[in-house]
Amino acid sequence: MTARTPSDRPSEPTLPTTSVPAPAAGAGKKPARRKRPQDSGAAAPPPREDPGGRTEAVRAAPALDDTDRERLLNGSHHDPHALLGAHPVADGVLFRTLRPYARGVTVVTGKPAARKSAGGAAVRVGLHDDGDGFFSGILRLETAGAVEAAVPEYTLLVRYSDTTEPLDELEVQDPYRFLPALGELDLHLIGEGRHEELWRALGARTMTHQGVAGTRFTVWAPNARGVRISGDFNYWDGTALPMRSLGSTGVWELFVPGIGEGALYKFDITRPDGSHTLRADPMARRTEVPPATASVVTESHHVWRDEQWLKHRADRPVHEAPFSVYEVHLASWRPGLTYRQLAAQLPAYVRDLGFTHVELMPVAEHPFGGSWGYQVTGFYAPTSRMGTPDDFRYLVDALHRAGIGVIVDWVPAHFPKDDWALAQFDGRPLYEHGDPRRAEHPDWGTLEFDYGRTEVRNFLVANAVYWCEEFHVDGLRVDAVASMLYLDYSREEGQWTPNERGGRENLDAVAFLQEMNATVYRRCPGVVTIAEESTAWNGVTRATHHVGPDGFGGLGFGLKWNMGWMHDSLDYVSKEPVHRKYHHGEMTFSMVYAYSENYVLPISHDEVVHGKRALVSKMPGDWWQQRANERAYLGFMWAHPGKQLLFMGQEFAQGAEWSEGHGPDWWVLDPSYEAEADHRGVRDLVRDLNKVYAATPALWERDTVPEGFAWVDGDAADDNVFAFLRFDADGSPLLAVSHFSPVVRQRYRLGVPEEFAAWTEILNTDAARYGGSDVLNAEPLKPEPVAAHGRPESIQLTLPPLATVWLRPV
Incomplete structure (x- = not known):
């Protein structure tokens, strides 16, 4: 662009x-x-x-x-x-x-x-x-x-x-008759890398200073020979507005009277070699609409109305609460909608389906829409494509008032090389590492942050706090954590150097993530941080002060995406049923490590793009079997230990891959479409899964402890059956049985706890209203004194084809 x-x-x-x-x-x-x-x-x-x-x-x-x-x-x-x-x-x-x-x-x-x-x-x-x-x-x-x-x-x-x-x-007014508008404490904290409200000190801030209204401009550019302010208010000629350097902090400052909200600006930086570069403000809280790149002076005037939500957000720890997430790409959910228009539609849709949270793919400003927001240039600015920062606040407020939490994707792993943004910001590597081998990200053509530099770490830690405090978001899903943790990530021999311990761990990144998590949890009660971490790093969700056997403290995240479960389970269900018995262990292996971290089970945007096919299209068989497989899989997923995440479009069995250009295929839900009932049936199932899930503590209260789970039969490979129990804190169970064969199995015996008089079916993914064959267990199932699966009592039930059933005692 x-x-x-x-x-x-x-x-x-x-x-x-x-x-x-x-x-x-x-x-x-x-x-x-x-x-x-x-x-x-x-x-x-x-x-x-x-x-x-x-x-x-x-x-x-x-x-x-x-x-x-x-x-x-x-x-x-x-x-x-x-x-x-x-x-x-x-x-x-x-x-x-x-x-x-x-x-x-x-x-x-x-x-x-x-x-x-x-x-x-x-x-x-x-x-x-x-x-x-x-x-x-x-x-x-x-x-x-x-x-x-x-x-x-x-x-x-x-x-x-x-x-x-x-x-x-x-x-x-003469800008040069004013004293510095930035305090000594601010400068001290910036120098120490401990300014947790950095956005209040750096960037453009309207204020009344020495009795005069204007805007204070501040920027960190320690290598610059000089910095000037250029904007639409001076014909983009910064000659008349040189800034002053505030000592050894590397901060430049100028209070400009008469400049107010809406003004466009950039910093004209004189590099060490005397050349000039015109840069957007790294701390800009608003930007022009891309492809324009100027920063915009802004202040918030939004009046929040989510007091009740915030008051009770921290009542229950997230890992012990219902947590069902609908992942959304805002720009394409309903293409063309603004933040305020989304606020009129998205909360009602998500609430109707019963999801507890939405996860928004990155909303920070980015120049190229095709990056989906994962190549950020404006870390402190919600993208202006859909409105102002206050418009985004309005959307978050509307979601909260609908009882829905808001998680945003946060990308501190890298940034693009655009010459008007962060790359070599003041003429030398500043936000990126000085060693080119540490600066270049080998996969994405971007630059990695220098986590060892105190000011850079402060920039990112404060940014995490900023989204939580200024926009009331309830969680940060941190992208590409694995690429931050390893010095040899996607690098060949000779392209990286070991750390001082001789290992491949990026110790600076570890320290940064620990500081970020500790700061966010201290300042923002009820907020959760979630790691997208695809390796077996020990202690991702362990507290930072708990040192593991590897000598590292925990990273301090609240939850971690379970990428292993996602890959294994999708590989299993993509097989023809006749072959699934040879891959049975791919569905059970997750329980070997289920309690090593606090997990989220993600079926995210990454799994339905770039030739991977939509969720329903991954399934084998004809159209009926594909939908049945998806329904059975979703039932298995919602019952499995861990929280759930489903990307938009998969809730109604969209057959095509997602594209940011047109978003979900909403047209398949139009009553005039011949297969509308098929898609509506899957969506009705997702609604019921969430409803029953939220009302059943056994499915979420003990997600992270072994006492919350017990296999009934994890070895029925020939039958393609998985049966297990979930328990709430009082010991009340739920029996989940997933059957991934396209046949009906009558009088299928399963051992059950003996203290209950009967078991009743509370959810069956084969129900006719979901598009299934309606093979149900309509009557309560009474246990018999027949030993099975190590239990003295058992029940006999009918297993529908390609279906999951949930039962609970009565």
Whole structure:
């Protein structure tokens, strides 16, 4: 994609009250900059009479040192406030301003409000034109007994035409009369890498500073020779807005009066070699709509109404609660909808189906829609494709008020190389590792973060907190954790170097993940972090302070995607039933390690794209058998220990792979479609699975402890049957039986706990209303004193073809 450049911007000035007005010489055309006069004592233009004040004579200021002058002009000065603005001198006040393309500048002292009052009086001083946009002069002020005059409050009248008419002048505040708007504590925390609310310190923040409204701009660029602010308010020419360096922190700051919400901006950074790069703000909380790339000044005005949700969010630990997730790609769920339009449809749909949570594929800003959001350039900005940050807040609020939790995919593993974003941000590797072998991600053509750098780690930890606190999200699903944990991830011999222990673990990434998890859990009660981690790393969901046998503390996640279960079970159900007995262990192996971590069972977007086929299309057989297989599989999945995640479209047996271009095939649910009932039947099953699941603590209360599960028969390979019990905290059981053969098995005997008088069927995926053959166990099943599967009592039931049945005692 081609990003819009500053030259493509609208040429009309957008904020006539800004402190850096656009020239009035014509739309889109800048007048030639006035050169430095040969006579440094050139006279200032005579000041215009002010009925409410008086004029004062001004004398020429000492000429700027040539080096300072050049550094200001080329954007490489670290302390422009030392040269620009107002400074007391022995017999007055020296004023100097840099106003490219201006024809004249007049200083007006006193507060504007006071000047308009009955007794207000202004002192007006026309400054000398020093060329190249510099204007200066010394105003003599009488102060009894003082060695240096006090600097008065003042504004600037800037004239961009050759006339002296008042309407041709703009009265503006001088950015260089203000003290730093960033506190010492903020700078200390930034330097330590411990600023947990970094978004409040860096980026663009509207505020009233020293009684004046404007925007404070701050950016971390420690390798820069200078930084300037370019925006739609100065024709994307940052010459007049150089920022100051705030000591050794690498932070640059400038308060610009008159700039408000909606202004577009970037940072014009002078690299160490003297070249320039125009960069979007890494901390921008709003961006232009891609492919445009500017950052946008914004503040939140959303009034939250989810108090009840937040109040009770932490009542029950997530791993001991019902947790059924509907994964959504917002941009394609209903293509073309805005955040607010989604808020009118998505919560009702998800609530009707009974899911407890939605998981949103990455919503942070990204330049290429085809990346699905996994190549992020704006880590602090919800994508503007569907609306503003407050519009996204509105969507989260609506989901919460519908009783639905919100998880967002978070991508701290890598970032793209776009030359307007994070890559070599200030001319050298900054967010990425300095060693190219550690910086380059071998799979995705992206860059990996330098987790060992305190400021980078702070950027990411604060970002995790930001999404939880500013947008009230209830969880972060962390993408590609395995690629972060291993130095040799997708690298050949010689392409990586061991850590100081001689191992392949990325110790910096381990420390970062531990810090992120510990910080989020400390600050945000009830929030859960979820790792997409595809290896056997020990202790992903173990507490960070618990050290394992490998010498590492736990990573501290709340849940982990069970990629092994997903691969094994999908491989099993993709086989023809006659061959499944040879793969029986793929369905039972998950119980060998089921309690090593707190697991989520994911059927995610990754499993239904790029030739992998949709879930129903993975199944063998004709259309009836494919749907029956999917229904049986979903019944098995919902009963298996662990939480559930299902990607959109699979809830109604969409046959085609997902595409971000058109989203789910909603048309198959249109009553005019001949197979509509087939798809509606699967969706009705998903609704009932969630309903029964939520009402049955045995299916979720003891997900993470062995006491919550017991095999009845895990060895019935010839029958393609899996039967097991789930138990709640009080010991009440649920019997789940999955049958993956296309035949009916009558009087199938299963051992059951002996203390119950009868068992009744509470869910059968073969029911006619789901599109099945309606082979049911309609009557309660009474145990018989016949030993089976190591139990003294057993029941005989009918197993429908390609179906899962759930039974509970009565």
